[in-house]
Structure formats: C-alpha cells, structure tokens
Amino acid sequence: WLVLKPFRHDELNGMIATIGLAMILQAVALMVFGPDPQFMPSVAEGAVSLGGVTLPMSRLYVVGFSAAVLLVLYVFLGHTRTGRALRAVVQDMEIATAQGVRAKFMYPLGFGIGVGLAAIAGALMAPLFSVSPFIGATPLLKAFIVVILGGLGSIPGAALASLLLGVAESFGSTFLKSSTADILIFALVMVVLVIRPAGLLGRAET
Incomplete structure (x- = not known):
C-alpha cells in the first residue's frame, strides 16, 4: 500500500520502485545476516537413474x-x-x-x-x-527471460519456456563454456522473439 499503490497505473515506475525496494531489503539482509552463505539440509536424499542419466x-x-x-x-x-x-x-x-x-x-x-x-x-x-x-539475482534474470520467452500472461508458455531454458542451459554448461552457454540462451530468446514477438504462447495485442 505504501510503495506500490501510487504506481498502480504506472507499470514502469512501479517496476523501478520494486527494484529499489529489493535493493533496500537486500542491504538490510546483508547487515543483519552478513555476506557469508548459509547451507540448508536437502529435503530428499539419494538419486534415480533414468536411461543412463x-x-x-x-x-x-x-x-x-x-x-x-x-x-x-x-x-x-x-x-x-x-x-x-x-x-x-x-x-x-x-x-x-x-x-x-x-x-x-x-x-x-x-x-x-x-x-x-x-x-x-x-x-x-x-x-x-x-x-x-544475493541469492535472488540469478533467478530473477532467468524468471524475466522465461516470462518474455513464454509470453506475458501465459502460464503454459512460462512452463514451456522454463523447460527450454533449462535444457539450453544444461546443454551449454555441459558441452560449452559458461560464457558460451549464456550467449546460447540469449540467442535463443532473440530468435524466438524475432519469429514470435508475443512469445511462444503469448497473444499479440490488437
């Protein structure tokens, strides 16, 4: 109510306000908990082998x-x-x-x-x-890519885009350098947007 309500009909400034709020919360967490990473126990142990993977x-x-x-x-x-x-x-x-x-x-x-x-x-x-x-920086970027790639407002599009992004990232990190994998991901986004500007399953506004 305090930060976002004034920007209810102004998406750009609302987004800028949330970015500023995120930076403030990040700085507060840094002062309270420190920069050292913490580790949590896994919720499931073991592994499953499927087709040699x-x-x-x-x-x-x-x-x-x-x-x-x-x-x-x-x-x-x-x-x-x-x-x-x-x-x-x-x-x-x-x-x-x-x-x-x-x-x-x-x-x-x-x-x-x-x-x-x-x-x-x-x-x-x-x-x-x-x-x-700083745990949220990388997932935030990937979430942005997924939303753009899948199409704004499309949940099936987001699911498909996240799957494609994960496969491209895994393939790139396995067979290519990490920097090359990042180039591959953004190239995939650009190719999709050139072919379908509204995203994979998004609808173009008329």
Whole structure:
C-alpha cells in the first residue's frame, strides 16, 4: 500500500520502485545476516537413474512440487470465479468494475499471490544452493527471460519456456563454456522473439 499503490497505473515506475525496494531489503539482509552463505539440509536424499542419466532426488522433488504449484495456479486463474475476476481486472479494470468486480480487492490479491509464489520458489531453491542476501539475482534474470520467452500472461508458455531454458542451459554448461552457454540462451530468446514477438504462447495485442 505504501510503495506500490501510487504506481498502480504506472507499470514502469512501479517496476523501478520494486527494484529499489529489493535493493533496500537486500542491504538490510546483508547487515543483519552478513555476506557469508548459509547451507540448508536437502529435503530428499539419494538419486534415480533414468536411461543412463542420474537425477538427484532433491531436484526431482523441486520439479514435482513446482509442477503441482503451477497446475494449481493455472486452475485457479482459468477455472475459478476469483481467478477470472483477477484476470479481468488486469485486462481492463474499467469494464471489470462495471461488471461488478471489486478491483480494489483484486490488486492486493494478485500481489499476495505473486509474493507467495516467490516465497515458494525461494524455499525450493534454498536447499539446492547456498543462501545469501544475493541469492535472488540469478533467478530473477532467468524468471524475466522465461516470462518474455513464454509470453506475458501465459502460464503454459512460462512452463514451456522454463523447460527450454533449462535444457539450453544444461546443454551449454555441459558441452560449452559458461560464457558460451549464456550467449546460447540469449540467442535463443532473440530468435524466438524475432519469429514470435508475443512469445511462444503469448497473444499479440490488437
């Protein structure tokens, strides 16, 4: 309410405000907890071998849990009254309000869902990597790539884009240098956007 409400209809400045808020929270965490990374115990031990490829159970757990959360979000947004109301407010607040949707409740709900998803992502990621005030930088960049690549507002597009990004990153890090892998990822994004400017499953605005 304090930081984002003044920028409700100004996405660019709202994004800048959230970036500034993130930097403040990061600096506070750095002062409170220090720069040394912390380690969390794995939620699942062991590994599974599939077709000659060994997959750690901890990562399979993350994949399965993430898929379940994504499915719940997809069902909520597409097949519940509240989810459809939330989408209506995002698409056109004036028309949604005229249809009886209470927009002032939808904005906090959408924000809360976003924060909750970010918290789940952090909890799933923490046992796989060391935890520090700077843990969110790389996932934030990858999330941005996934959203652009999959198409704004498309949950199936985000799932497909994240899969393609993961495969490209794994392939690049295995057979190429890390810098070359980064080039491959951004080249993939540019090729997709040249062919489909709205993203893989996004819809072009008319």
